[in-house]
Amino acid sequence: MSKYFKAEITDNISLNKHFKILTLTPQSDIVVPQPGQFYMLNSNNTYDPLLKRPFSIFGCKNNTLSFLYRIRGKGTSCLSNLRGGDIIEVIGPLGNNYPEPAGDFIAVAGGVGIASLLPLLDKRKNTGYLFYGARSKDESVMLSEAGALSKETFVATDDGSEGRKGLITELLKGFLNNLKSEISNFTLPIYACGPNPMLKELSKIARERRIKCYVSLEEHMACGVGACLGCVVKTVSGYRRVCKEGSVFDSEEIVW
Ligand SMILES: Cc1cc2nc3c(=O)[nH]c(=O)nc-3n(C[C@H](O)[C@H](O)[C@H](O)COP(=O)(O)OP(=O)(O)OC[C@H]3O[C@@H](n4cnc5c(N)ncnc54)[C@H](O)[C@@H]3O)c2cc1C
Ligand code: FES
Known part of the structure; x- marks a missing residue:
């Protein structure tokens, strides 16, 4: 086909x-x-x-x-x-797809990054903890639809017009710090899509807590099929094409 x-x-x-x-x-x-x-x-x-x-x-x-x-x-x-x-x-x-979570997981969406994560929340209904960050209420798109598919929803906006005021990564840190011991960090992987600074911070949070973290990267693309090398990112094993080897990467692979 x-x-x-x-x-x-x-x-x-x-x-x-x-x-x-x-x-x-x-x-x-x-x-x-x-x-x-x-x-x-x-x-x-x-x-x-x-x-x-x-x-x-x-x-x-x-x-x-x-x-x-x-x-x-x-x-x-x-x-x-x-x-x-x-x-x-x-x-x-x-491109590739998100590896299927084995159980509960954390989805972190920044703005329109929810477009990439909502199908995962839908496929794995009520098993994802959704962390949704946006600039303002106006920019928190499809929040109720995504929330309805999630186990629990946490929202932060830069101006506080929806959810907590501040960065979604700060809310996530609080959540991880309060996790009961029976929910081990090791079994709650992070899946994320959104702006690069958010993904970079998530990578740091995941590394410190030894949590698996998958990030979907957004680079400018010309061909989309691996031919032009316009979308390469630096990884620990050399340059990789976001459109072909990604867009989903283990955050540990990326040289931030
Ligand atoms: C794998 C992948 C999946 C994406 N999925 C979505 C999606 O589901 N919904 C959505 O709204 N957008 C998504 N994007 C981003 C989208 O492709 C860009 O917003 C779009 O190409 C902008 O085109 P334009 O001609 O309107 O803007 P342009 O005139 O090309 O650029 C306008 C502004 O957008 C920025 N921009 C352009 N392309 C990108 C990009 N690839 N990543 C980040 N910033 C960019 C430019 O730097 C500039 O500031 C995705 C990008 C990638 C790589
Ligand atoms: S966009 Fe051409 S190689 Fe990725």
Whole structure:
């Protein structure tokens, strides 16, 4: 089955001024995606912008694929103008996926990073402790939906407009410090997607407590399929392509 296909826009719904959910219906048979994988999407059918943009799989049901995205620059602005019936080119699913947690786990999402983690929370319903950090209430997208799939939810925003004021990594530290001894740190791995400073701090927290930590990295991508080397990151075993060997890495592998 080819990973390159054309898809018809089913809908493109606004959640608020920043975020939308794009739903596509592939026009041919597709490979079923796993949580943590991503797709390269054309922003429209004019090839301007020329390069496809990467987006995590957010939902896959009834032969449709959905993507939660934040409007940032030209590509995502064009994406936001797509209407039902428009056709775009798609490549995916790409990259690796989150290793399946054996039991309970911690999911740490920064902003739109929830797009990558919600499918994992959905697949492993009520076994994930969700830590959700965002700049403000406006930016805490899909919080109630993700919370409904989680065992417990912790929220922090920079301005305190939703949840605790401060960094989500501080909330996580408090949670880990208060863990009862029967819930061993060793059996509660961290899965994370969000801004690099958050992932770097999580890596430090995990290392200090000897917790397994998987991070989904977001690098600028040109091809998305391992050919251009535009997305490499430095790891302890040399440079690795985020689009091919990632985007999910053991945090211990990354040279932060
Ligand atoms: C594997 C992967 C999965 C992703 N999943 C999602 C998702 O599910 N939802 C979502 O909203 N976004 C996701 N992104 C980020 C998304 O690809 C970018 O926001 C998008 O490409 C921006 O395109 P643009 O043309 O609108 O912005 P541009 O005009 O290219 O850039 C606008 C701003 O966004 C920043 N930016 C651009 N690309 C990236 C990137 N790859 N990572 C971080 N910052 C970037 C630029 O530095 C600039 O500040 C993902 C990125 C990767 C690599
Ligand atoms: S984006 Fe081209 S190698 Fe990763």
